[in-house]
Amino acid sequence: MGEAPMTVAMVIEFSNLFQQYWGPAWYQTLQLAWGFCEHPEAGGLRGRRGYDLRTEILTDFTTDRSKTQEALSRLQIPGFSECNLFDAITDTADRMSAIEGRKAIVLIASGIDTFSKMTFDQCRKSLQQSGVPIYAIGLMQTLRDLIDARGGMGSIQRMDFLQADNEMRTFAKETGGQAFFPRFQGEYPSIFGEIHQALRNQYVLTYSSSNKAHDGAFRKIKVDLVNPAHQRTAAREGREGQPIKYQIVAKAGYKAPREVE
Numbered sequence: 001m002g003e004a005p006m007t008v009a010m011v012i013e014f015s016n017l018f019q020q021y022w023g024p025a026w027y028q029t030l031q032l033a034w035g036f037c038e039h040p041e042a043g044g045l046r047g048r049r050g051y052d053l054r055t056e057i058l059t060d061f062t063t064d065r066s067k068t069q070e071a072l073s074r075l076q077i078p079g080f081s082e083c084n085l086f087d088a089i090t091d092t093a094d095r096m097s098a099i100e101g102r103k104a105i106v107l108i109a110s111g112i113d114t115f116s117k118m119t120f121d122q123c124r125k126s127l128q129q130s131g132v133p134i135y136a137i138g139l140m141q142t143l144r145d146l147i148d149a150r151g152g153m154g155s156i157q158r159m160d161f162l163q164a165d166n167e168m169r170t171f172a173k174e175t176g177g178q179a180f181f182p183r184f185q186g187e188y189p190s191i192f193g194e195i196h197q198a199l200r201n202q203y204v205l206t207y208s209s210s211n212k213a214h215d216g217a218f219r220k221i222k223v224d225l226v227n228p229a230h231q232r233t234a235a236r237e238g239r240e241g242q243p244i245k246y247q248i249v250a251k252a253g254y255k256a257p258r259e260v261e
Contacts, residue, residue: 006102006199007061008046009092010036013085013109015052016078018140025110025140030075032108032137032188037068039192048072051088053080053115085109086116086123089171093130104177104199107136111164120167124174128218129255133177135195136168141183176251198249205250216258223250 012033013019019026037046048058048071059071089107096103118126127134144161147153165181172179178198180191211219224233225248 006104007096007099008104008106008199009061009096010046010048010106010108011088011092012048012050012058012075013052013083013139014050014075014078015083016081017052017083017112017114018110019078021077024143026078028139028143029108030072031185032139033072033075035188036106036108036192036195037065037072039189039196049088049092050075051084052078053082053084055084055088055091082115083110083112084116085111085113086118086120089134090118090123090126093127093132093134096132097130102199102202103132105132105134106195107134107168107171108139109136109168110139110161111136111168112160113164113167124170125218127171127175128253130175131251131254133175133251134171135177135198136172136179137191138165138168138179138181141181145183174252176249178249211256214257214259216256218253218255220253221251223248 010033012029014029019029033048046063046068047061048068050056050058058074059067062068089105092105096105113120116123144153148158169179171177178195180187180194182188182191205223209219225246226233
């Protein structure tokens with residue numbers, strides 16, 4: 001285990017669909033974007049991209065905080081009422097796949113996709129191949145509950161938001177990242193700290209697959225923590241001998257190479 005330099009891209013949903021000027025989702029988006037960048041543990045090369053109907057590069061990868069502040073200050077008034085999540089996240093992951101060293105995407109979004117050229121399945125497969133972990137932060141959790149409690153949300157809209165949350169969880173889980181869905185502002189610092197710790201610290205596990213077929217198929221990976229004494233899944237012991245629950249965060253698999261034609 002050790003610390004390694006990181007290249008991080010922030011992908012921020014900024015659409016007139018939800019983030020109307022001075023609205024609650026607009027304010028929450030800026031709180032999360034600024035809070036993550038200003039966190040004491042923030043470091044490494046960082047780039048920012050905003051998306052609605054199209055994806056805009058707010059700033060290229062830099063360690064200069066003044067450029068970061070300048071980029072985020074451009075998030076004022078949204079332009080379009082579309083949010084093309086699948087296109088934005090896929091394009092960002094493709095651009096980062098060629099970068100050497102550790103890299104990750106921090107996604108701040110509602111999870112709703114309205115007009116992408118790519119489907120969810122196409123986006124999912126592309127992210128699996130890119131090898132870039134995604135750390136997703138979902139927007140409007142409390143606001144959705146309040147609107148729903150007052151009868152302002154129909155069954156179709158409720159299902160759309162649940163599906164959006166599940167898609168963000170899927171992107172995070174299958175790429176070796178994490179997903180967070182904060183309901184209160186007090187949760188933000190702990191989420192920022194957890195993401196920064198995950199970005200900076202890593203365990204590197206390597207193995208040689210017994211399957212030598214170059215068929216281009218997706219192969220699942222399962223990582224377990226095993227006690228070498230009895231070869232069973234390990235359980236960490238806490239106070240009074242009580243087991244402590246732990247969670248292993250790792251990518252779900254990889255795509256095998258194809259034969260060179």
